[in-house]
Amino acid sequence: MSIDSASAREARPRAAKPKKPPIKKSEATRARILDAAAYVFRRKGYAHARLSDIAKKARTQTSSIYYYFESREAIVSEVLRIANEKTASYVNAAISEQPVGATARERITAAIHGHFRIVLSDNDYTSAHMRIFDQIPEKLQEHFLKVLDQNAGIWRDLFDAARAEGAIAPDVDLSVLRLLLLGMMNWSIEWFKPGRMSVDQIADQAARLFFDGAGPPRAPAP
Amino acid sequence: MSIDSASAREARPRAAKPKKPPIKKSEATRARILDAAAYVFRRKGYAHARLSDIAKKARTQTSSIYYYFESREAIVSEVLRIANEKTASYVNAAISEQPVGATARERITAAIHGHFRIVLSDNDYTSAHMRIFDQIPEKLQEHFLKVLDQNAGIWRDLFDAARAEGAIAPDVDLSVLRLLLLGMMNWSIEWFKPGRMSVDQIADQAARLFFDGAGPPRAPAP
DNA sequence: GTCTATAATCAGATAGAC
DNA sequence: GTCTATCTGATTATAGAC
Numbered sequence A, B: 001m002s003i004d005s006a007s008a009r010e011a012r013p014r015a016a017k018p019k020k021p022p023i024k025k026s027e028a029t030r031a032r033i034l035d036a037a038a039y040v041f042r043r044k045g046y047a048h049a050r051l052s053d054i055a056k057k058a059r060t061q062t063s064s065i066y067y068y069f070e071s072r073e074a075i076v077s078e079v080l081r082i083a084n085e086k087t088a089s090y091v092n093a094a095i096s097e098q099p100v101g102a103t104a105r106e107r108i109t110a111a112i113h114g115h116f117r118i119v120l121s122d123n124d125y126t127s128a129h130m131r132i133f134d135q136i137p138e139k140l141q142e143h144f145l146k147v148l149d150q151n152a153g154i155w156r157d158l159f160d161a162a163r164a165e166g167a168i169a170p171d172v173d174l175s176v177l178r179l180l181l182l183g184m185m186n187w188s189i190e191w192f193k194p195g196r197m198s199v200d201q202i203a204d205q206a207a208r209l210f211f212d213g214a215g216p217p218r219a220p221a222p
Numbered sequence C: 001g002t003c004t005a006t007a008a009t010c011a012g013a014t015a016g017a018c
Numbered sequence D: 001g002t003c004t005a006t007c008t009g010a011t012t013a014t015a016g017a018c
Helices: A003-011 A025-044 A051-057 A061-069 A071-098 A104-119 A126-137 A139-165 A172-187 A201-211 B003-013 B025-044 B052-055 B064-068 B072-096 B104-119 B124-135 B138-150 B153-162 B174-186 B199-212
Strands: A217-221 B218-220
Touching: A025 A051, A025 A061, A025 A071, A025 A126, A025 B174, A061 A104, A061 A217, A061 B052, A071 A104, A071 A126, A071 A139, A104 A126, A104 A139, A104 A172, A104 A201, A126 B124, A139 A172, A172 A201, A172 B025, A172 B174, A172 B199, A201 B199, B003 B025, B025 B052, B025 B064, B064 B153, B064 B218, B072 B104, B072 B124, B072 B138, B072 B153, B104 B124, B104 B153, B104 B174, B104 B199, B124 B138, B153 B174
Parallel strands: none
Antiparallel strands: A217 B218
């Protein structure tokens, strides 16, 4: 920390002090702890992540964490909340980038791209979510299962629209279909290695598999 | 334990004692500990599974476990080894139940059914494997990643045959396709609840999705 | 082979000075 | 807001009697 920045802060006239400075120091520390927690949870899982690891990564002390969070559980809860928020907004953004008249198939394809991008991104929050979900206390799991189900509403709407447009065959179960698709996408975190194929190429393959299957090309029924 | 059974054992003439009784007592205890470990790992994950939980379920003492296994790690390693063995033999069995002249598509469909059955079965070993894999020590993970890749050989062969028969379009990447399919199947453990649909019905949907996609029915290209 | 201590660690949480 | 010191509880692993 330079003397300049410190003295500049001191020099600011009290009377004019802004009510909402861009980032308060405590906010910044809290954010650093959360980032560190997501980082550590992603790499070590929930049980093996020690508060001391998080503190170290956040450049603070284990005991200082308790100034910002009530408990270890409170930290993980906040990390998961943020992760869900990010995932939903990513998928929503991908969908709304489509033009107004886009078909259901086009919007689902866009959503698939968005979902793959967030799952396979470098985002510690969403990666941590995938990794630790089934290690966290049951109470938390139940809570976030509800959140997850709410977020699935986007997909349900998309699928309903697709069926109405005839883009999904009338005799398949939409719930199972949605869960199979989400599994296909979520599991990719287990095997994806950057390099051979890009995330968008994988998303293309998945979208094509989803609508047309892996079988040989066929003509639309007359 | 009844007096009858104890005295019956005593009464067996020494001279005639069989060299290889069906199950030695120590073997039985060892097996009980492993079953208990799979049971507990499946339900609590790796980190939260205490040796005392396993001991309790196996109706023995925590310290007695050390007579059979060198460490906690040795137990989990054996559980995973058994799980892999079971999965491979299940899928292989499903494939070989197909008649000799079966098409690649028929054999892949059979394999999909076999894989769903093992993943969604009540088998504690394979369920534990899914649940704890990314919580175990890195050394173990590396080892079993190799085993997993060996087992994937079955699928690779199946896919190669399908391509040769024209059952898989020529321009899709077989590795990505295989991984997407496995993800679709493996993730099902996260959402499957017995009741609404049977395992075989889900497998049917998945196989159809895999070959034909979710889109409306289409006619083979001329 | 099994049981009763008990050692050895380790990590989450708290108290209180600064 | 942050730091040092410490408490507390839990869990793997071992020693040694039976």
